[in-house]
Amino acid sequence: MIEPFRPVLSPLMIEDIVKAALLEDLGRAGDITTYATIGPEKTAKAALNSREDGVIAGIELARAAFRLVDPAVVFTALVSDGDRVAPGTPLIRVEGPARSILSAERVALNFLMHLSGIATYTARFATEIAHTRARVTCTRKTLPGLRAVEKYAVRLGGGSNHRFGLDDAILIKDNHIAVSGGVDRAIHAARAYAGHLVKIEVEVDNLDQMREALAARPDAILLDNMGPELLREAVEINRAHGGLAETDYAAAVGRVALEASGNVNIHTIRAIAETGVDYISTSKITMAAPTLDIGLDVEID
Structure with missing residues (x-):
């Protein structure tokens, strides 16, 4: 690496x-x-x-x-x-x-x-999850005017950066889904609008929504407020959807990246990472x- x-x-x-x-x-x-x-x-x-x-x-x-x-x-x-x-x-x-x-x-x-x-x-x-493939990532919850330097500090600490603002990536959240008419419609509308270099991520609240999202092939799926058991199941669903064996899942190119979010703190992040997700986003590393x-x-x- x-x-x-x-x-x-x-x-x-x-x-x-x-x-x-x-x-x-x-x-x-x-x-x-x-x-x-x-x-x-x-x-x-x-x-x-x-x-x-x-x-x-x-x-x-x-x-x-x-x-x-x-x-x-x-x-x-x-x-x-x-x-x-x-x-x-x-x-x-x-x-x-x-x-x-x-x-x-x-x-x-x-x-x-x-x-x-x-x-x-x-x-x-980052130390809590160093034995897994997951990376801790920041959010847009930063002090006004200091986002760039706070995200810089996150990277120095071994974390990774989520999007810097509303203009550099598409993150379809629950309110976007509700207003646009559903997960599938929102993803396809985003793909029709975005340039080919713009990543598309969609937030889902349950596994049914996740399956619908997988069919539309976003670049990433945000699993919001799911406990470790649901997260493990989501990882398995993602693996099966890509037709991947457990041994080659981590290195697979083109699969959907999974991000866990919600109820993430220094005490819960290890269990979340051990479910097999790729990213764990939390505002704690900047706001707390x-x-x-x-x-x-x-x-x-």
């Missing part, structure tokens, strides 16, 4: 996201606490240290925060995004005008702590991830 390259973020995207965060924090008058207590001639050295185990994400956003506040701040990354670190690990060193370092500190830490928290939590989910504890410590001479 080919090991995937680490994901990357567009520098243009980073610039816009970080600039918006700095404008929100600095407001109209800037960091008045720092301006009032520290002279412009003061310089400082500081380290951003991890205070717990985790997977790091957001180094370049932190770099942009210090650079946009003051290009004179010297920023040295000591680790890379995707690295696993232990408590006490220094991640970044900054040196330069003290006012600038303190004014950029919170925004830099917010991005680092939030994205590293997502990467770390995703890694826990605790932040990773990272602090900025000024070095005092």
Whole structure:
């Protein structure tokens, strides 16, 4: 199996996201606490240290925060995004005008702590199912304006990305089915509309709907809120529909991918993965991830 390259973020995207965060924090008058207590001639050295185990994400956003506040701040990354670190690990060193370092500190830490928290939590989910072929994948349940960087952090933690928005893949959900007139009709209408490179997935609530979907040959079927027993049965139905033996099912090309969703958390994901599904989607890895504890410590001479 080919090991995937680490994901990357567009520098243009980073610039816009970080600039918006700095404008929100600095407001109209800037960091008045720092301006009032520290002279412009003061310089400082500081380290951003991890205070717990985790997977790091957001180094370049932190770099942009210090650079946009003051290009004179010297920023040295000591680790890379995707690295696993232990408590006490220094991640970044900054040196330069003290006012600038303190004014950029919170925004830099917010991005680092939030994205590293997502990467770390995703890694826990991925570890739970590492013995299966299933992959944990994120959803569109992300913070407005931060979807791209949150999905980036998911990949750093060993997860995979679902669609990024409403415009890059077709996911026919229960309401689409109800309004359009049924599973079969919705899938055929989607295929008639979509370009040949657009994937089509359909959500089903029961095995009868799944059988109807299989006949229409979508690219993927989302099995919504099914327990492990129903999921196992769905895997068997999918295998039989493709005429596949159990030994060649995992490597079969052109079969319908199965995605499980609903009631997925760190305690249930192992049992779900062991049913044989391909993907397990959950909003927990983005919406419920605790932040990773990272602090900025000024070095005092």
